[in-house]
Amino acid sequence: MLDTKLEIEPARIKLNMENWQHQANPWKKETERAWIEVNVENLRHNVQALKQAMQPGCELMAVVKAEAYGHGGDFIAAQLNQMGVTSFAVATIEEGIKLRKNGIRGDILILGYTGAQGARELFEYDLTQTLISLEYAKALNEQGFAIKAHLKIDTGMHRLGIASEDIFSAAAVFFMENLHICGMFTHLCCADSRQPDDVAFTKRQIRRFYSLVKALEKNGIRAPKLHIQSSYGLLNYPTLSCDYVRVGIAMYGVLSSPKDETALKLDLRPVLSLKSRIVLIREVKKGECVGYGRSFQAKRKTRIGIASIGYADGVPRNLSNGRGMAWVNGKAAPIIGRVCMDQLALDITDIGHVSVGGVVTLIGAGCGGGSAPSVAASSGSISNELLSRMGARLPVVAT
């Protein structure tokens, strides 16, 4: 056999073009492999619904950190700006600078730490920095640039902020000559829970914040803007009256997890869909394996669709081996074998006719796809993590 020279005549090779009948689709480059679809109308709807749910005088601070929870930071912030949103929050100075370079107007609050050496850029790009401790405030003040800042108060989460009992430290920050304190805020750590002990804890956090506000006021100190709530803070404590609500996940139209109940039930609509295409269809015989580690073995003759999306695009690897589904032609196809970096395999035996080029929905913003909370739950996580880890190589397409 090895000695025999093969006589290959390309013209005589038989091709099976049956699965290729839709290849003539008018494909756009961005939607050829894997992409994120952003529904701008749903974003607009959510912004309106959230604004209406807020107390009078309260402003929506749009949290657009981590590329707007994977939705594309520049695009989402620009859309929000057009919708009249002029208050933004990001996690890092780089995120803030990027928004400014893209022409975003209004206030941009950096929620996380920025090295004191960043003072010049904070000033030049007109960014507002969170003060996470007294020592940090001192270091930033000493850089000699006039910096806008919000003072963070720790009321029990014990992450960032000056302790709510430490009135002296909180007051001291207001006397630092280069820091212009535009706001003061705290963060609730269990506002998503409706368990009585968590509710009691949250109320204690709120009381601690306002006792500090009062104590400072007695000394003639007042931060112009006060804020406490993020998405669940608004949804579970809607009567709280602040100057801002820092809304992230709810603005993107989903809750963190599918079983969450909230006091306020808003009609929120998912903004993001994650899609890919079937690039190859094949059949494997009973007993054959699919993918790394041979973790899937066919129990029957199985029709397989290979989708061009993987964990580097944000599909959690622990959706492997049937823990996750994708939607093809409106029907659920189990993920079989292990999710690879750039591809995954679906069992499409039972879902009727599928062609190469067929759209695969991994996270759906409505009909037919799994919602972000349920997909996240299947992978043992929450929507916030699933969305914010959407791969940087995915193009964002607006619908």
Ligand SMILES: *Cc1c(COP(=O)(O)O)cnc(C)c1O
């Ligand atoms: C990320 C973040 C938010 C937004 O939280 P969501 O639950 O997504 O609304 C608000 N505040 C702070 C301090 C944050 O870090």
